[in-house]
Amino acid sequence: MQNEYRRTVGLEGLIRQQQQLTATVAMAIVSREYCAMLNISNVAWWSGLYLGLGRYFVLAI
Secondary structure (H helix, E strand, C coil), X not given: XXXXXXXXXXXXXXXXXXXXXXXXXXXXXXXHHHHHHXXXXXXXXXXXXXXXXXXXXXXXX
8 A cells, every 4th residue: 555655656656757858858848949039149058057957867866
């Protein structure tokens, strides 16, 4: 019973993490369009992407 519960919680956690990752990628694409419009350099966009994705890799480990 305990094992089954843990598996369900783990699965929900994975799904939630996947949704957050998808949202981050969507935000990255949108922000890239804004950066292109506002002529902000790609360096700023990439550093933001690394910061955003770095959070998830830290959580995953």
